[in-house]
Amino acid sequence: MIYQSNLYGAALPQAVRDFFIELEEWYGDEPMHGPYNMATGLFVMTEVLKKAGIVDDVDQIIATLETETLDSPIGPVKFGLEELDGIGHQCLMPCQVGEIRDGEYHLVYELTTDEGEDLAMEIWGK
Secondary structure (H helix, E strand, O other): OEEEOOOOOOOOOHHHHHHHHHHHHHHOOOOOHHHHHHHHHHHHHHHHHHHHOOOOOHHHHHHHHHHOOEOOOOOOEEEEOHHHHOOOOEEEOOEEEEEEEOOEEEEEEEEOHHHHHHHHHHHHOO
16 A cells, blocks of 8 residues: 555646646656655645745745645645644645555545544544
């Protein structure tokens, strides 16, 4: 079983597929997991800066990260779990549980951002 943000199979969002096509054209190689996470980060940080309404006030950007749910091609992303680490800067995003069968990725179950947060609290909560 694989539990991660999905970069395989039909569940890959179209915006990420389009970004991957551009990456492949630029670099001549198929993107792997690293570029997928970097692309997601770029989408999320762009959304943070839009919601913060400023690009040079670090405190405002942090406050936005701590309080807003952000749109991204993979679904809503937010930061939280302060109950676990006292800081609350854990990145929470939709994740998939999948398996590789006959050389192909198959989606088994998808966790929403909120389900992932609830599961983390159930497993590691105090």
